[in-house]
Amino acid sequence: MLIKKEIQLILCKFKKILIAYSGGIDSTVLLYNLVQLRKKYPIYLRAIYINHNLNYQSNDWMKFCFLQCxxxxxxxxxxxxxxxxxSNIEQYYRExxxxxxxxxxxxKEILVTAHHLxxxxxTFFLSLKRGSGPKGLSGMSKIKIINNIKLFRPLININKKQIFYYAIKKKLKWIEDPSNKDIKYDRNFLRNIILPKITNRWPFFKNSVIKSIKNCQEQEDLLTDLINPVLIKLIQKDNSLFIKPLYNYSIIKRNFIIRKWIEYNKYYSMPSRKALFIIWNEIVCCKNNNNSQIKIGKYSIRKYKNYLFCIKYFPCLKNKILLWKNLKIPFLLPNKLxxxxxxxFNINYKKQSIYIRKPKYNEIIYIKFNITGKYYFNNFKNKKNINNIWKNLSIPKWKREQIPLLFYNNKFIAELENKLIxxxxxxxxxxxxxxFIFWDKIY
Structure with missing residues (x-):
């Protein structure tokens, strides 16, 4: 087998394996090795083909993969x-x-991909192009968690030549994707134009880069070990970052802490220097109440009191008015709420639901978000400002914006998060x- 014994033992421990299978030489060799491994160990194999529809032959390739499986x-x-x-085609399709x-x-299933040496x-050169530091230049790790998926790369220490000769020796069949020659893609431009010239000039250069990658990995691991005791104290149970001590740290130290905290929140595209400057100067150091934020990919960095939050970005619902026509059917809220x-009859959801009057025959139910104003709530004798109630409950502004508010015509009936009637x-x-109205938050 091409996969080394130590990698085989790691794979067989997982037992359930999903392979990203494109039909190309790399994933075909990996799949063949997994089939051989299955003969020795009780593992359950599944393969997934993702059709990007970028080539007219893609349906034929899918059929090839199906027949091979x-x-x-x-x-x-x-x-x-x-x-x-x-634009950003490679990044978009990757996501x-x-x-x-x-x-x-x-x-308990692991995803395996055929990334190799x-x-x-x-990847090192692509990271260099982006101006990455040791984290980016340390390349792809053998095992990683992405979007709560455990990803394993069994071929990461095996080069392309080894894969090619192995495929020839085992008489394997694979797909040749012509787009791999299209130099409009950055990786293909490197692979087909730049790197062959570098290798021709300096045959040792690839090995030197691999050594640099290992050095960057070791440096990043060391920095992480050194900063972890501080980070553990600063990261809260809700994954927010306590920022008060950061004012006493050097720019280098606080930037590294913020980067590591963002990584801890399972967001893997690290912020640029410019983004870190904005996070510190326009969010952390912001004293007015304009609730600044910075969007990084699909996430948003925001501050509430002395804490930074890394939250999934959703469109603002402030002016959104939704009509609930059929009360017999559950009402699906936007933004995966x-x-x-x-x-x-409320037996199982008594604690989570609110008990209110039904709408009259001439009243229509609407759902709104992020309103202002004073209202008589529950048993309060005086009108209370809803924003003041939220503030007293320490609810950040972005969470307030996502709370569904129930209306009958223009009459405000209930706030469904804190059971304000x-x-x-x-x-x-x-x-x-x-x-009873029950807000089922499981999407």
Whole structure:
């Protein structure tokens, strides 16, 4: 087998394996090795082909992969990506692939990919182009967690020549994707134009880069070990970062802490120097109440009191007004906030639901977000400003913006997060005129 014994032992421990299978030489060699490993150990194999629809032959390639998996008795899955974009193509499709993997991966199943040593070599140069530090220049790790998926790269220390000769020796068949020659993609430009010239001039250069990658990995590991005791004290149970001590640290130290904290929050595209400057000067050091934020990819960095939060970015719902037409059907909320369910008998959800009056025959139910104003809530004698209530409950502004508010026509009935019921929504003495509303946050 091409995979070394130590890697075989790691793979067989996982037992359930999902391989990203494109039909190319690298993933074909990896799949063949996994099939051989299955003969020795009780592992369950599945393969997934992702059709990017960038080539007219892509459906034929999917069929090839399906027949190959059928021949080797492997469960075969496939998914399509149909959205076309013109910029940041490689990054976009990479993100889409991992979203798909997340949808298909099973509990205790590991994802394996066919990244090899030459991919590592190319990644170093791509990171260098972006101006990365030791973290970026340390390349791809053998094992990594991405989007809660455990990713393993069994071929990461094996070069392309070894893979090619192995495939020839075992008489394997694979797909040759012509787009691998298209130099409009950065990786292909490096692979086909730049790196061959470097290797021709300096045959030892690839080995030197691999050594540099290992040095960067060791340096990053050392820095992480040194900063972890501080980081553990600063990171809170809700994954926020306590920022008060950062004012006493050097720029280098605080930037490294913020980077590591963002990584801890499972966001893997590290912020640039410019982004770190904005995080510190416009968010951490911001004294006014404009609730500044910076968007990094699909996440947003925001401050509340003495804490930084790394939260998934969702569009603002401030002016969103949603109509709930059929009360017999659960109402699906935007931004993956879950759904609202009306219950007439509340046995299992008593603590999580609110008890209010039903709408009258001429009242229509609306869901709104992020309102202002004073209202009579629950048993308060005086009107209370809803924003002041949220402040007293220490609810950050971005969380307030995502709380569904129930209206009958223009009458504010209830705030569904903290069970704030207005006088207009108060349940009547007649049980038949009331119901429970349960906010199911599981999406």
């Amino acid at each position: 059928k021949k080797w008795n492997i469960s075969f899955l496939y998914e399509n990506i149909n959205i076309k974009i013109k 889409k692939r991992y979203q798909i993997f997340q949808n298909f991966i099973k509990k 030459d991919d590592q070599y190319e 879950g759904k609202l369910i009306i219950l007439y 207005t006088q207009e929504g108060k349940a009547t003495f007649s049980k038949k005129d009331n119901f």
